[in-house]
Structures are given as structure tokens and as C-alpha cells.
Amino acid sequence: QVQLQESGPGLVKPSETLSLTCTVSGVSVNNGLYFWNWIRQPAGKGLEWIGRVYNTGSTNYNPSLSSRVSVAFDTSKNHFSLQLNSVTAADTAVYYCVRKRSRGSFDIWGQGARVTVSS
Amino acid sequence: DIQMTQSPSSLSTSIGDRVTITCQASQDIRNYLNWYQQKPGKAPKLLIYDASTLETGVPSRFSGSGFGTDFTFTISSLQPEDIATYYCQHCDSLPYTFGQGTKLEIK
Numbered sequence: 332q333v334q335l336q337e338s339g340p341g342l343v344k345p346s347e348t349l350s351l352t353c354t355v356s357g358v359s360v361n362n363g364l365y366f367w368n369w370i371r372q373p374a375g376k377g378l379e380w381i382g383r384v385y386n387t388g389s390t391n392y393n394p395s396l397s398s399r400v401s402v403a404f405d406t407s408k409n410h411f412s413l414q415l416n417s418v419t420a421a422d423t424a425v426y427y428c429v430r431k432r433s434r435g436s437f438d439i440w441g442q443g444a445r446v447t448v449s450s
Numbered sequence: 451d452i453q454m455t456q457s458p459s460s461l462s463t464s465i466g467d468r469v470t471i472t473c474q475a476s477q478d479i480r481n482y483l484n485w486y487q488q489k490p491g492k493a494p495k496l497l498i499y500d501a502s503t504l505e506t507g508v509p510s511r512f513s514g515s516g517f518g519t520d521f522t523f524t525i526s527s528l529q530p531e532d533i534a535t536y537y538c539q540h541c542d543s544l545p546y547t548f549g550q551g552t553k554l555e556i557k
Contacts, residue, residue: 378494378537380546393545394451427493435500435541436484440493 333357335428337444343422344450349415351444353428360404360411361386366431369402369413371424372443379424383431384411418448452476452540456549462557469525471552473538478518482542485514485523488551489534497536498523528554 339351353367360367369381382392382402392400396415404411415422426446430439453476463469473483481501486494496505498514501521511526525532533556538549 377550378539378548380548391544395545431541432499436496436505437486437494437539438496438499438505440495443493 333430333439335430335439335441337426337428337441339444339446341445341447343418343446343448345419345448346417349413349418349422349426349446349448351413351426351428351446352410353412353441354408354410355430356409358430359406360409361406364433366433367402367404367411368429368431368437370427370429370437371422372427373421373424381413381415381426420448422446423448451545452479452542452547454538454540454547454549456538456552458552459550460553460555462555463528464557465528465530467528469528469532469554471523471536471538473516473521473523473549475519475521475540475542479540479542481517482540483514483516483521484539484541485512486537486539487532487534488537494537530556 334356336354343349366383368383372378384390384402384404399416401414425443427443428441429437431437455474483501485498488494497508502514513524515522535551535553537551
């Protein structure tokens, strides 16, 4: 059974860096059938795709965030990570790590990590 | 970016009703359209991919159709456990974008 689990600080100060890790079980992040993604959702609002990493290490980001975001994976630990720099209150959201089929849908989601940006 | 426009944004329904949600893409996305269900406090759950293919384990009362720019999601007979917010999402090109969601409520 494939599972994804987010972890990281729930509170980040403005202008600092938000860092989250997604631990993957039941499948290797090296599996070329999948992309590994981050998606966020502010309270009461819709879903925003942040970025993804593939098993080659190649990454793609939402242009709206690309100057501040980095996604990477660590195959030795079978996890992937998100870093978002220079955060503001607008970055307060639930952050999901999500598996995407190589030419298709977001099929497996983590339970979500709530991150608040506040001093 | 491709814009996904869902309607309605909310829908007041009754158990047993047929429910239809539409999603329009701002440009041709072929059949690269997925539908998700999200219940409060939970992660979204994939229901339909490639516009009309039911994800394994999803009840057959859920269905999807469409191609190009116009898509439809249907629940043939609403059950109590279907009360949720539904999102469409395209995967035709980057960046992936979602519709704004349709929240189902009981009359």
C-alpha cells in the first residue's frame, strides 16, 4: 500500500524559509512511472500546484512561485522535499505531497501539513 | 496558464438526485481532465481520470465525459457520503491548474 506523509514545522516566520519533507512508503521515488509533487490549499480556498520532481532529478515549478521554490528528492531516504523562501502570510496553507502518474492524474495524496506564516 | 472554470460553485441537492457539474478549459486539453472529491479536513481523492475513466474502487454512480474544452461530471443518484467539494483539474501542460470547486450541500 502506497502512502505519503508530510512533516515539518507548522509555524514559520515571515521572510523565512518553509521546509517540508514527504516520506514515501510502498513505492520507490526512483520509480520512473511517477512524478512527485507539492500542492497547497489556503483555508477555504482552492488547490494550487507548486512543483514536481522526477526520478532523474529534473524539476518543474509553477511560474507564480518559481523564483522562491525548490523541490528535491533523497532516494536513500525515499523522500522528497519542498523549500519555499521569503514566505509571507499569503503562503499560509495546507501543503500536500502528491504522487502523479507519468501521463495522468494525482492518484495518491498525503494527509496534508498545515503551515502558518506568522511572527 | 490554462484556466479551468467550474460551475456551479455550490449546489443544494437532495439524496437520490442526479448531480451534474461542468468544467470548461480556456484552451483544448484533449481528454487530460481529472475529477477529485474533497471532504472537510481531508485530502482530495481521485475519482475520474482521462475525462471518463473511473478510478479503481470508485462507485459506478460517478461518471465523467467530454473532450477538448468542455467536460461534465455526474453523480447518478446522490448518496449521503457524496456530500463534499468536487474539483476538476487538467494535466495537459504545465502548470497544472484546478477549477475553483463545486460544493455540494443538502437541501
